[in-house]
Amino acid sequence: MSENQLYFAPMEGITGSIYRRAHHRIFGGVDRYYAPFIFTNPKGKISKKDLLEIAPEYNEGCRVVPQLLSNCAEDFIATAHTLKGMGYDEVNLNLGCPSSTVASKGRGSGFLGEKEALKAFLADIFDKTDMKISLKTRIGLNRADEFDDILDIYQAFPVEMLIVHPRIRMDYYSGKPDMEAFEKASARMPFPVCYNGDIFTAAAYGRVSEKYSDIRHWMIGRGLLSNPALCREIRGGDCASREELADYYHTMRDEYEVRLQGNKKVVFLMKEFWHYISWILSEEDRQEIDVLMHLRDGAEFFRKAKEIAANCTVVKGQGFHSEMEVHKF
Ligand SMILES: Cc1cc2nc3c(=O)[nH]c(=O)nc-3n(C[C@H](O)[C@H](O)[C@H](O)COP(=O)(O)O)c2cc1C
Known part of the structure; x- marks a missing residue:
């Protein structure tokens, strides 16, 4: 791969299909759009509302990766199967959502606090899903030192890519990203690791990508909401007009x-x-x-x-x- 890959982070309630299409047509510069999470359902049924976001006909021209929020392997496998039928070849698992309604039910970042259940869930989905599976994770629920055990779990599976937003659940979006934790993931994982968190300007991207020059995958959220031309600028193009x-x-x-x-x-x-x-x-x-x-x-x-x-x-x-x-x- 000659150039770093730049991804639009999933932002629930914001970066839906309408947003992605407009962004792609006007600004571009993004290699993949990770879609905001959808819940999984028994039998893999996807609601009409979610179809408006996910179905390929509403995402013309955009390379989209759907994201699932689930702690039920059977539902995950069935929903991934439905996505495969739509033509998707990668599905992303949300292990970072900090919202209390999600985390208190052991989903999103809440799943990080249930290590045995997480291990069993991953074993099942990696065994029975006929698609690439990437993970998007925080570094822990309550403390950053949980990350070592979490990485032990991840490294046993054929993860397509591990996207790390190096904050714990309790941080939500405040404080600094924990770069030591990110470095740990990048040093230890046998698969590609993607950095996500607080890249707000092309200059900041320049500094962090120079420091971590072996990282090929970069995900940006709020930086792109504020500056939709950010990835274009990173690639040497003009700022937004x-x-x-x-x-x-x-x-x-x-x-x-x-x-x-x-x-x-x-x-x-x-x-x-x-x-x-x-x-x-x-x-x-x-x-x-x-x-x-x-x-x-x-x-x-x-x-x-x-x-x-x-x-x-x-x-x-x-x-x-x-x-x-x-x-x-
Ligand atoms: C409003 C909002 C909605 C978000 N929705 C999702 C989501 O659906 N799935 C997910 O994995 N992360 C979600 N995130 C987290 C972002 O994808 C990203 O990890 C986080 O904002 C840190 O990256 P940034 O500093 O580049 O924004 C959301 C964040 C915000 C602020």
Whole structure:
């Protein structure tokens, strides 16, 4: 492989099929889009709502890897089988979701606290799933020193790729990624390891990818929500233009209007859109977006958002950073 692979992280409620298609058409630069998790079901049934996100006809042109959230091997195997029938050759297992409703049921990051059950689950799915299986993991539930035992479990299986977001569940998204834990995974695992966490600018990617020059797989989430041209920039291309951002906004707004049929949720989704994009815009734009966030009336919101899209100024080199802490690799 001559070039590092860059992946769009799964972001539940944000990076669905509408988002991916718009991103791929306007900005590109991403090798694979890992789709937000879907729950597994007995008999492998996929709901109509999930099909709108996952079915290949809604993901034209994008290379997508579906992600499953499950602690029931039988359901995982059946759902993976359904995905295979749609043409997918890789499925990703979510071992990182920190939300209490998920983790308290022993799924996502919660599964990391049930090591024997996790081992049995992995043995079953790797034995009976006729697809590549990649894992996306945090480094523990409550403490980073859980990671050694977790890695012992993973290394026994033919994992296609281990994506490591080096935080424990209790961190959610705050604090610094634990690079020592990541180094442990990369040194010990016999399969490819992908780094994920807090890459918000092309400069940060440059530093971290130089430091870990043997890592070929990189996943970016919030950095791409804030700067959709980030992967293009990493690959030497231009930063986002105002015209592209306007196209991005209007495409998504129009498609969500059709899918959600004028639902108020469109305003919510577009507020989230501008919340992230504001990080790469000028100070004046950010003040305008502050006003936008407080608008409740749909018509007023869309009028103001259209104005911002038509007039905003992108500041090259800016990117998302956590309000908790700004750090450099
Ligand atoms: C709003 C939101 C939704 C997320 N949804 C998922 C998900 O569905 N599956 C998953 O594995 N991770 C999910 N994550 C975690 C991200 O994929 C990623 O691991 C995390 O944001 C760290 O990467 P980043 O610093 O590049 O954003 C989500 C994160 C956020 C903030």
